[in-house]
Amino acid sequence: MTSHVALVSRALGCQKIYMTYLDESISKTLNDINKRWGGKDQFEIEYVDDWKALIRSWKKSRGVIVHLTMYGININDMLPQIDIKRKILVIVGASKVPREVYSMADYNIAIGHQPHSEVSALAIFLDRLSNGMDLMTNFKDAKINIIPSKDGKNIRIT
Amino acid sequence: MTSHVALVSRALGCQKIYMTYLDESISKTLNDINKRWGGKDQFEIEYVDDWKALIRSWKKSRGVIVHLTMYGININDMLPQIDIKRKILVIVGASKVPREVYSMADYNIAIGHQPHSEVSALAIFLDRLSNGMDLMTNFKDAKINIIPSKDGKNIRIT
Numbered sequence: 001m002t003s004h005v006a007l008v009s010r011a012l013g014c015q016k017i018y019m020t021y022l023d024e025s026i027s028k029t030l031n032d033i034n035k036r037w038g039g040k041d042q043f044e045i046e047y048v049d050d051w052k053a054l055i056r057s058w059k060k061s062r063g064v065i066v067h068l069t070m071y072g073i074n075i076n077d078m079l080p081q082i083d084i085k086r087k088i089l090v091i092v093g094a095s096k097v098p099r100e101v102y103s104m105a106d107y108n109i110a111i112g113h114q115p116h117s118e119v120s121a122l123a124i125f126l127d128r129l130s131n132g133m134d135l136m137t138n139f140k141d142a143k144i145n146i147i148p149s150k151d152g153k154n155i156r157i158t
Numbered sequence: 159m160t161s162h163v164a165l166v167s168r169a170l171g172c173q174k175i176y177m178t179y180l181d182e183s184i185s186k187t188l189n190d191i192n193k194r195w196g197g198k199d200q201f202e203i204e205y206v207d208d209w210k211a212l213i214r215s216w217k218k219s220r221g222v223i224v225h226l227t228m229y230g231i232n233i234n235d236m237l238p239q240i241d242i243k244r245k246i247l248v249i250v251g252a253s254k255v256p257r258e259v260y261s262m263a264d265y266n267i268a269i270g271h272q273p274h275s276e277v278s279a280l281a282i283f284l285d286r287l288s289n290g291m292d293l294m295t296n297f298k299d300a301k302i303n304i305i306p307s308k309d310g311k312n313i314r315i316t
Contacts, residue, residue, distance in 0.1 A: 004275040011272035033273055071304055071311040076290050102309050112293035113304040114169035115191060117162040120281030123274070124293075127282045132234050135270035135282075146229055146271040151260050153229040 003029045004119045005092060010034075010043045012126040012134035014090075018048045038139025055104050058089045065105045067091040068121045072108030079128055082107065090125065092118040161187045162277045163250060168192075168201040170284035170292035172248075176206045196297025213262050216247045223263045225249040226279045230266030237286055240265065248283060250276040 002019070003026045009017045010030065019026070027045055034040045048054050055065055064086045072078075082088070091101055102108055111121040126134050138145075147154040160177070161184045167175045168188065177184070185203055192198045206212050213223055222244045230236075240246070249259055260266055269279040284292050296303075305312040 004277065007274045008278045011270055011274040011278075037272060069311075071307055071313075073306045073308060074293060076293055099310075102311075105309075108307070108309055110293075110304070110306060112169055112295060113306065114195060114295055114297075116165045116169040116281070117277055119162065119275055119277045120166045120169075123278030123281045124285045127285065128290075132286075135232060135234055135268075137270060137272055139272075146268070148231045148268060148271065149229055149266065150231060151263075151266055152257075153227075153260075155229075 001094075001117070001119065002026055005122060006030055006045065007033065008119055008123050008126070010039055011137060012123065013130055013137050014043065014126070016044050016046055018046050018051070018054060018089075020048055020051050022047055034139075036142070036144050038142030040141055042139055052100070052104070055089070058087075059106075061087075063087040063089055064107070065089050065091065066107045066109055066125070067097070067101050067105035068111060068118070068125055069097065069102070069108050070110050070113050070115060070121075071102075072110040074110050074113070075125065075128060078107055078109050082129070084129060088129070090122065092122050094118065159275070159277065160184055163280060164188055164203065165191065166277055166281050166284070168197055169295060170281065171288055171295050172201065172284070174202050174204055176204050176209075176212060176247075178206055178209050180205055192297075194300070194302050196300030198299055200297055210258070210262070213247070216245075217264075219245075221245040221247055222265070223247050223249065224265045224267055224283070225255070225259050225263035226269060226276070226283055227255065227260070227266050228268050228271050228273060228279075229260075230268040232271070233267050233269055233283065233286060236265055236267050240287070242287060246287070248280065250280050 006017050006026055111124045145156045164175050164184055269282045303314045
């Protein structure tokens with residue numbers, strides 16, 4: 001699950017993913033993807049020991065904290081309120097997100113109010129936030145590039 | 159992974175998910191969700207033995223076949239071409255989607271051209287297709303309803 005969260009972050013234009021626990025397999029997956037599809041210098045993983053300190057320093061530097069939760073306010077109502085010129089920290093988690101996250105976040109945003117998954121919630125949020133531009137993401141150092149095709153697989157390898 | 163595809167389908171307004179293999183744990187997950195969050199009569203799983211026959215009969219009844227693949231044409235270019243008044247069959251799969259799917263599909267659509275996941279691809283596609291209305295999904299027979307909250311969890315149990 002978490003490796004899919006990482007892949008979505010990378011594919012949809014984030015610069016970094018912070019993780020509260022070390023997971024070698026996720027670093028490995030991302031390194032493999034970065035090697036083939038590019039992004040080595042554009043997307044990275046950072047391990048954070050103290051997530052509360054991260055939130056506090058993010059706020060201090062005028063960043064915005066968004067927590068995705070189905071208990072929050074529907075994104076259809078909230079999106080216009082987010083200042084997209086500021087840097088945004090998106091928090092996603094499984095069911096066990098600590099209570100404090102709800103109060104520390106600037107926005108608790110629901111990607112609908114039905115259970116689905118943090119992968120899908122993050123994907124929709126990033127897509128909405130970028131107004132679709134996330135899906136044009138390309139990395140300069142890619143060894144594989146897809147040539148969009150109507151009915152097959154077409155790639156350019158460099 | 160597949161149970162997340164099922165949850166996304168249910169949460170974002172699909173009526174049915176067709177599966178090419180039987181998986182008791184997915185039926186169980188969905189039944190549990192439907193019992194608490196509603197949707198028993200609005201969302202179902204159907205096992206299909208012959209997926210090609212399904213595609214052919216879907217086409218015969220004037221349905222549209224959309225295959226989500228990063229090798230396809232970017233959704234930013236394709237979305238306006240899809241006739242949303244027709245019923246739509248969305249095909250997602252892991253890396254091993256048979257070649258024939260590419261030729262049988264009316265549209266091979268890329269939710270970006272970077273690797274992420276079928277869960278995120280499906281989520282973004284459904285969100286785009288419904289123009290955000292998917293995220294207002296609610297089920298009549300729900301026992302639990304979320305009261306959207308700015309900073310906590312607020313539910314109504316009936």
